[in-house]
Amino acid sequence: MRFLRRGEHASTLDLLVAGLGNPGREHARDRHNVGWLVVDELARRHGEPAFRSKFNGRLAETRVGGHRVALLKPETFMNESGRSVAAATGFFKTPLEQVLVAHDDVDLEAGRLQTRLGGGLAGHNGLRSIAQALGSPEFSRLRIGVGRPARGDPRDLAAYVLSRFEPDEDPEKLVTRAADCVESLLAHGLTVTQQRFN
Numbered sequence: 001m002r003f004l005r006r007g008e009h010a011s012t013l014d015l016l017v018a019g020l021g022n023p024g025r026e027h028a029r030d031r032h033n034v035g036w037l038v039v040d041e042l043a044r045r046h047g048e049p050a051f052r053s054k055f056n057g058r059l060a061e062t063r064v065g066g067h068r069v070a071l072l073k074p075e076t077f078m079n080e081s082g083r084s085v086a087a088a089t090g091f092f093k094t095p096l097e098q099v100l101v102a103h104d105d106v107d108l109e110a111g112r113l114q115t116r117l118g119g120g121l122a123g124h125n126g127l128r129s130i131a132q133a134l135g136s137p138e139f140s141r142l143r144i145g146v147g148r149p150a151r152g153d154p155r156d157l158a159a160y161v162l163s164r165f166e167p168d169e170d171p172e173k174l175v176t177r178a179a180d181c182v183e184s185l186l187a188h189g190l191t192v193t194q195q196r197f198n
Contacts, residue, residue, distance in 0.1 A: 046069075109145050
């Protein structure tokens with residue numbers, strides 16, 4: 001997955017995957033933390049690299065099918081995710097299109113995935129923070145659908161995303177498919193991945 005043109009300064013990475021979430025055991029299985037769960041699944045599949053404290057988050061480096069990949073879990077809380085992502089992006093000299101942000105999305109039906117390059121921020125505070133810190137919204141995204149509260153659910157949207165998945169939502173399957181999507185992006189590129197997963 002190389003988008004660099006001849007003469008551009010090459011990154012030391014093929015992909016920086018930033019999974020968004022909030023730190024703390026109480027948030028570990030929240031819908032809002034699905035990005036972290038995807039990063040953990042990728043680490044589990046590819047050698048279980050050790051995560052270390054770096055860039056206001058937890059960072060691990062691994063190889064996925066011959067590609068050099070950094071896995072980042074910002075620990076700044078969602079609204080300040082940009083501080084962590086921008087620090088890692090600057091360190092690795094990663095072009096924006098090779099920064100993939102995995103995040104929950106209430107505007108996608110639960111269980112749906114969508115990969116894209118750039119686009120709007122959809123009211124997501126983590127994306128807004130990253131766009132501000134990077135100076136552009138033109139980074140890659142993996143939108144992971146968590147849906148909205150069902151009719152009659154008394155929770156507001158904030159309480160809903162900060163609550164745990166229900167067992168019938170099958171979060172393990174969702175995380176597995178999202179990790180498959182990242183692997184496809186590396187192996188086949190954006191267009192093929194969109195056809196397969198969007």
